[in-house]
Amino acid sequence: MEIFGVPTQALFGQLLIGLINGSFYALLSLGLAVIFGLLNIINFTHGAQYMLGAFCAYLLLEKLGLGYWWALVIAPVLVGALGIIIERTMLKQLYKLDHLYGLLLTFGLALVIQGVFRNQYGSSGQPYAIPPALAGGHNLGFMFLPTYRAWVIVASVVICFGTWFLIERTKLGSYLRAATENPELVQAFGINVPRMITLTYGFGVALAALAGVMAGPIYQVSPQMGADLIIVVFAVVVIGGMGSIMGSILTGFGLGVLEGLTKVFYPEASNTVIFIVMALVLLVKPAGLFGTQK
Amino acid sequence: MTQSKTHERVAFGVMVAFFVLAPLVVYPVFLMKVMCFALFACAFNLLIGYGGLLSFGHAMFLGTAGYAAAHSAKVWGFSPEVAIVFGTACACALGGIAGVLAIRRQGIYFAMITLALAQMIFFYYLQAPFTGGEDGIQAVPRGRLLGLLDLSNIWAMYAVVLVVFLAGFLFIYRAIHSPFGQVLKSIRENEPRAVSLGYDTTRYKLLAFILSATLAGLAGATKAIVFQLASLTDVHWSMSGEVVLMTLLGGLGTIFGPVVGALVVVSLENYLAQLGAWVTVVQGGIFVLCVLTFRRGIVGELGRLIRRPL
């Protein structure tokens, strides 16, 4: 059986691949959405922080001999801590200003971080091996699925929905959401809002770093790995609706699949298709697919 | 002329004197680049500084005009002035289309939609055969201005760029100080109020957008003739980021700010080229410093010092 000249079997494979790429979009856009939702900051450093996560994993292995599983825990903590420092020293000053300044500041930070790493490690990338426990793969009949990629899908689905549950269904989450709506009132209830904001930023950044660690074995660990990705992820968040957690998760996976299909039918356009979708969505539904207009 | 305008005249005089005298000591091609980017930044500033609209896709106008001018001069044999006008007109047309689509949205959504459009335009130029892909359109003839003046002479070219730049600059200055500019500023400050006063704000914003696109196109077309090259760099999103940097550094919503910003940024790129990746580190550092310590930009802070807007 064929669909538009492509065998159905091959198409299944491509859909699955799309879903894997979508996992990264979802993880990254989730972090961006969480940060935007609470801080009203468009975190352009997200791509650089994703790269930092991957480098952290690489350095842990090179310098301390700590492998992938350690990196999965340590890298997000370290990069998240760095995020907290950035929030405390810089971002804090910008909350009362236009969105624009937060975007510009984080854009500048991204340039600095990426530049420093490029000077230090060159640009052709450092290898990072797939952990032995996840090496190999399974033949699914319609395609060969590497175990590691399967792990990426599962892990990111768990993390994404865990985060969604945390924010939308727990008490802590309800404080967070309340603080987004009316920080003064929540503060008056005796909740330390500034600290909550700081921790949220740290959490969002840690998600980026986690995505970075997971990406390391698939892509090269290179200083530029997040530079172009950030623009795409950004588009994902906008399409999903700024600040909408579920929106960014679903859109992340969905656009990954769409991009995968584009790679089959018109591969040259695979980098552009997301922007076409973004333009269309913004024209028809300005607040994004899952967002609500404030 | 009232007292409040005197300092602007002085500043304008200083700027003209700088661009007239500087080529005696500074490499003229470098100065022409500065002027092209200064005009580009001024055009961008018209939109954000006075209209409050952050476009994250302004490179599409710079690049479109560049490609149009380069192609028409090289393949169709247009003389340089016609090529520049043609390039500018193309940017104007694109500005009209993009403007109609984009100005319906505000704030970050406006920035995103311009980014999306610019990415599509980038993709088109990457694929279209006439642009030569990443080779760009090379060896564009400078030709003779009005069939008389040979522009391969560097001083003739310099004079032309200077005239184009000053004409564009004065045009923007007039626009800002016209009733149109005042309405634009009122929209930036408080759009609902402007609407309630009976202004069709959408039309004003669209006009500002098209003007800005056209002038950005003028800069791009001139640049293509000067450097005899039109390339993907000028349509890439990082170029859209760069113009934000220039304007922010010089001073958002100031008249002379974008010029100063362009001068600083282009000089940095030029004189730090030896340092490789450190250029981006320095650029990023400037962004951070600017946002944290002097949000008004160089000229904005200067204006505050002398208590007059520049």
Add this chain to the structure above:
Amino acid sequence: MSQLKKLAAAVAVALAAGSAQAQVSGGVVKIGVLNDMSSLYADIGGPGSVVAAKMAVEDFQKSSKAGLKVEVVSADHQNKPDVGSQIARQWYDTDGVDVIVDVPTSSVALAVSQVTREKGKALLNTGAATSDLTGKACSPNTIHWLYDTWMLANGTGSAIVKTGGDTWFFLTADYAFGHALERDTEAVVIKNGGKVLGKVRHPLNAQDFSSFLLQAQASKAKVIGLANAGGDTINSIKQAAEFGIVRGGQSLAGLLVFLSDVHGLGLEKAQGLIFTETWYWDMNDASRAWTKRFIAQTNGKYPTMDQAGVYSAVLNYLKAVEGAKTDDGTKVVEQLKKTGADDPLFGKGPIREDGRKIHNAYLFEVKKPSESKGPYDYYKLRATIPADQAFRPLKEGGCPLVK
């Protein structure tokens, strides 16, 4: 050497300068190393090329009696033709640069070649691949020193078809260089009786190749030709290993691979890869000795063929300046074409009238991890393609300089 001795040496050199220096513009021969210092191709040339150029100057000064004053400057063209041509223009106009070397990235190379011709200087290109530099865009001021797309396609393509790899699928970077490489290789494959089953064009700097690789897998072609470079090649090879492409019986052919790419991949992933280069550090005593000096200045990073090419180009250029007693670009290039090149790394090699330098090319295969005995011990030689067959015949290029 003490400061005083250095000073004395400098004075002696200045005094000995004599006649040769009289025709040298500005009293100094200035060499500009223009390449990618910070992104995609920085490890192929980058700062390492500057080191190589300085070593060439050093070696020249040791043997030369002309007492030329030589200076090396460098800049980053960011792989953008506009940036590259601006720097070149400024170097020639105001900074007194006499010759530009390296210049990877085909689009930049073409732009710089143009400026060089306009200004009557010299361009010794080692970094760029496009065979147009000695074809329709050839110039009396440009020498294409090291390799080109025709040579890569010919070396790798015909060798693989001859050993049974007769059905191909191309993974092509969607820009002019990728298209050229694909076009040249396809021609070679078909000429040798092979077949091209399909091709897919991926955007430049793509991160994820799994989708394209799956298409390649589905094509059942015996060989997957990678018509891309740098990070794209690395990522496609890495992901091909992940999806078991090589284990599934298909083989990969890297059409443009450098030592730094193999290093970035690691032998585990890169093993078995076949490609063509014109130089490798572990070829003979001369290359090993040179490499030893090189790595002492680069924190242990071994030289790529591009960096070796820069050394060779600069050394021969300086000899030609000495021979022609001028640093006028057009005349030095003429001199080089007359005398040909000779240096410890590439040996003797003529330079054709279309600007093509001629030397051997080598078909390499990446070693298995078990075969590698030391740092950067990565290649084994599969075949030597003799100089007279390695490059495109003079008549076929369509260079207007050839009559």
